[in-house]
Amino acid sequence: MKEVLEKESRLDNYLMIIATVFWSGAFIAGKFSVAEFPVFSLTFFRFFFAVIATFAIMIKKGENYRIEKADIFLFVQLGIIGMVGYHVFFFLALKYTTAVNSSLIAATNPIITTVLAFVFFKENIKLKNIISILVSFLGVILIITNGNLKLLANFKFNIGDLLMxxxxxxxxxxxxxxxxxxxxxxxxxxxxxxxxxxxxxxIPFVIMEKPWVYIPNTSIKGWISVLYMSIFASVIGYSIQQVSIKKIGASKTSLYVNLVPVFSMILAYFILGESISIIKLVSAMLIITGVLLNTGVKIRKVEKENEQKN
Structure with a gap:
């Protein structure tokens, strides 16, 4: 029995690493696709294919996918802020910055979430949280200044990094x-x-971008990039994540996200030919260290609460 559990645990680890590689690949695919699609259309097509797949999965599993009318506005907020907001700015950022920079900045998400949860929901924030935030923030500063801190005085950052x-x-x-x-x-x-x-x-923004003009000139590589982000990064990556959350918990699953900038660096180096400087490596170490410190605090808190319940 113990051997079976250990094999299942290793399988979960491998699956989450695969999911992380898929998410990392989205930064590379995004670089290819923004060269062929306008930003709003790219966002539309990515989720057009993804939403068909996710609803098909729920229907096939016989899951209840209906929502209450009272919650429609809540879902509108989630769709506009999380999907439209994030991905429009993400694709805009990729027009001006590298896949490596964007993935490193994206790695600060758990830190920014902690700050917002503290500001809007008054969630507790401890000294270790503050230290983790400062460490990750220093990593971001190094990225957007490329190690030249004198730029802070003139505020001449890469617009792509700011958009990210x-x-x-x-x-x-x-x-x-x-x-x-x-x-x-x-x-x-x-x-x-x-x-x-x-x-x-x-839809209205896609019409404004006149898809009938650019679609005939869109290459197979462009469509493959969109489908990759829809199916592999969104649908498959998300499904693996849900299985992992169910088996090992959300906190431990979130640790794997720290591998995204690492894999993004490797993929960007071999596929896009982007350079990996010492500054970017140091930035990656600072951001990942900060996130691990922050996530570690949360994991210990969750485990302690579970022990008290048991």
Missing amino acids: IIAVVCWATYAVISKKALKKYKPMVVTSYSFLICVISM
């Missing part, structure tokens, strides 16, 4: 707001309706 910071704030806000929805609905339902709201709200 806005994107992460949108996603962190989504994570905080989604807690209310997750009290009533399953994660797949929350995510699927967020996808759906995103797709519906993007």
